[in-house]
Amino acid sequence: MDRPKVIKWILFSLTLIVCIAAVLFYKHILSYLVVAFIIAYILSPIINYVERYNISRTVSILSLYLILAILLLILFNVIIPQLIRQGIDFSNTIKNYLTNTETINLQSLGLSKLQSFMEKIETKFPAMNIDEQLKSFIDKDKINDIIAQIPLFFKSIVNLLAFLIIVPVIVFFILKDERIFIRKIFSSISNRYFEFSLHLLEEIEESFGKFLRALLLENFLVAVMSIIGLLILNIPNAIILGLIIGLTNPIKYFGPFIGAIPTFLVILLGPTPLIYLLYVTIVFFIVQQIDSLILFPWLVGKSMKMHPLWVLLTVIAGGYAFGILGMLFAVPIVLLIKLVIVISHKSLKQFEII
Amino acid sequence: MKVRKENQSIKNEEKELVKFLAKVYLFKSLSKNERKNLTKYIYVRKFKKDEIVFKKGYPNVAFYIVKEGHLKVYLDESKGGLHVNELKPLDFFGEISLFVEEARTASVAAIEDSVLLAISKKDLEDFIAHFPRTGIKVLYKFGEILCSHITRLNQKLNE
Numbered sequence: 420m421d422r423p424k425v426i427k428w429i430l431f432s433l434t435l436i437v438c439i440a441a442v443l444f445y446k447h448i449l450s451y452l453v454v455a456f457i458i459a460y461i462l463s464p465i466i467n468y469v470e471r472y473n474i475s476r477t478v479s480i481l482s483l484y485l486i487l488a489i490l491l492l493i494l495f496n497v498i499i500p501q502l503i504r505q506g507i508d509f510s511n512t513i514k515n516y517l518t519n520t521e522t523i524n525l526q527s528l529g530l531s532k533l534q535s536f537m538e539k540i541e542t543k544f545p546a547m548n549i550d551e552q553l554k555s556f557i558d559k560d561k562i563n564d565i566i567a568q569i570p571l572f573f574k575s576i577v578n579l580l581a582f583l584i585i586v587p588v589i590v591f592f593i594l595k596d597e598r599i600f601i602r603k604i605f606s607s608i609s610n611r612y613f614e615f616s617l618h619l620l621e622e623i624e625e626s627f628g629k630f631l632r633a634l635l636l637e638n639f640l641v642a643v644m645s646i647i648g649l650l651i652l653n654i655p656n657a658i659i660l661g662l663i664i665g666l667t668n669p670i671k672y673f674g675p676f677i678g679a680i681p682t683f684l685v686i687l688l689g690p691t692p693l694i695y696l697l698y699v700t701i702v703f704f705i706v707q708q709i710d711s712l713i714l715f716p717w718l719v720g721k722s723m724k725m726h727p728l729w730v731l732l733t734v735i736a737g738g739y740a741f742g743i744l745g746m747l748f749a750v751p752i753v754l755l756i757k758l759v760i761v762i763s764h765k766s767l768k769q770f771e772i773i
Numbered sequence: 774m775k776v777r778k779e780n781q782s783i784k785n786e787e788k789e790l791v792k793f794l795a796k797v798y799l800f801k802s803l804s805k806n807e808r809k810n811l812t813k814y815i816y817v818r819k820f821k822k823d824e825i826v827f828k829k830g831y832p833n834v835a836f837y838i839v840k841e842g843h844l845k846v847y848l849d850e851s852k853g854g855l856h857v858n859e860l861k862p863l864d865f866f867g868e869i870s871l872f873v874e875e876a877r878t879a880s881v882a883a884i885e886d887s888v889l890l891a892i893s894k895k896d897l898e899d900f901i902a903h904f905p906r907t908g909i910k911v912l913y914k915f916g917e918i919l920c921s922h923i924t925r926l927n928q929k930l931n932e
Contacts, residue, residue, distance in 0.1 A: 471903055598813070606816060610824055613816075614834045617893050621834075769832050769876075 451582065455589035459597070464628075466594050476595050484587065502659055509656050509681070512688045615770040622762045627755065633718035634669065634751060641668045641710050648702035649682070652695060656685055664703070668710070670746045671730045675707050725754065787812055790890075797838055797863055799914045807907040814900045816891040820844075820883040828880045833870030835893040839863065842887025846879050859884075868915065870894055 445452070462483065469479040593600070601620075608616050642665020649657035660682045667678035679699075686695050725733075730750055737749025767773045787809075794800045794808045803811065817840075820826060826837065829848065839862050846858040846866065857879055860866055866881060871894055892900075901908030 467899075602813075602816070610818060610820055610826070613818065613891070614827055614831065617895075618832050618834045621893075621895050766832075769830075771828065771831075 448585075451585050451589060454582075455586050455593060458586065459590045459593040462590065463594060463597060480591055480594050484591075502662075506656075506659060509659065509685060512685065612772075615766060615772060618770070619763060619766045622766065623759060626758055626762065630719065630751075630755065630758065637710065637714045637718045638665050638668045640714055641665050641706060644706045644709065645703070648706065649699070652698050652702065654682065654685065654691060654695065654699065655689055660685065664706075667747070669748075669751060671734055671750050673734060673746065675703065679703055725750070725757075786817075790815070790817070793840060797865070799838070799865065799911060799918070802910045802914065803907060807904065807910075810904055810907065811900065814892060814896040816893075818889045818891050820887045820889060822883055822885050824883050826881040826883065826889065827867070827877050829877050831877045833867070833873060833875065833877060833894065835891045836865060836867035836870055836897075837881075838865040838890040838892075840888040840890055842889075843884045844881055844887055845884050846881050848879055868919075871897060871915070 442449070465483060466476055466479050469483075470476060605613070605616065642661050645664040646657055646661030649661055654660065663681050664675070664678035667674040670677065682699055682703075683696060685691070686693070686699065733749045733753050734746050737745035737747075739745070741748075764773075790812050791805065791808045794803070794811065795805075800808060800811065816835075818837075820842070826844065827834075839860050841862055844860040844866075845856060846860065848855040848857055860881070867877070869878065897911075901912070
């Protein structure tokens, strides 16, 4: 090894150590940074758009904050109370049900036909004690536990406050000096990789933005359609139920079923006639067909195709690793990683780096 | 104290860049303020002798203005490098990249140490969107230059 190489090696390891130290030092802030980056990423098109009308970034960011604050206020004062009322309503229905009925069986769930069918099966296969199993499945204590855990969420309210103060500050600086940051990074890239990295960023930015915006819009539209359908059917708590469907919709294959469970429970346990189960199923089926046949191909595009088996495995793996959130984000994240790899590979080839 | 000096030098560099842009034919019709806005979209890149700026077949990403130095445009390296053109200060190249999606049509390398001003396609689009009046002036100049190329080539064909 000649001398410059040794120096290069030393410099490289020093840089690595500094980077690791920085990560360790900032690790508590890391989650803030990630959230701030995501928020800044979503907001930056708005700021960039407004800048075209010769409004300074500082002014536009601050006014955007003001607008968001007003929207949040409205949200907290009008929509959230309604949601909470609907939510309490919903949990009360279940709670009432659990306290009023001594035994839970299929009969009490109002599915007498199913009950008789099950009984027929049970007489044939006495080993299957379905009623018992159902009882242990819908355990009163278990559900009470889940309800009791809600206050735990609010215990972390101090953390939440720190979060709510720090994140907007970070977002502000990212949004304000976005271009300076990017230029600094590009200025320090060597000539060989300068055009390559410009190209890579452009391509990734374009397809990332397209994909994320399309995904958001798709699920938002699914939620809206479900809410409208439920409102037409006059199902109680329509808004919260529709939102749940919109939230679980990105989970491929399983999502629509998971999202439909609360609605079915509301109908089963509430005063709504049982025939509405059929109507709701039809509505959900139509919404799903519109989503998968029109919205997804139109918005997200065919380029984002994954083999169904791969999708299935990804969703299951995500669920094992990170629970319901894992199921929700597994497929989009895998798709984004795939996108980055494909684009990087193409660019590296085009610039003859590999 | 040191920081201030550094800031001073950055400011001087910026002023020099604004002055230089006035000499570039493309930006001749811009006011000083407009040129100042433009500097925020320009990367100053330093190339050593024999360093390659881009090769034929690379994607179109940016166009360059020569600030200092000397560069050559060539077609095929393996066949001894067919010389097409030489670039001196105030020349610019890669302008096709701004209008066409396709790949580079020739390679460019530095003959001596050079300083180039790079404007990426996306940055120019951003610039035009932010400052449409200035953008129109720049685009008109582009049109003028490209048209003069066409007429010159037509004359050559007629001869």
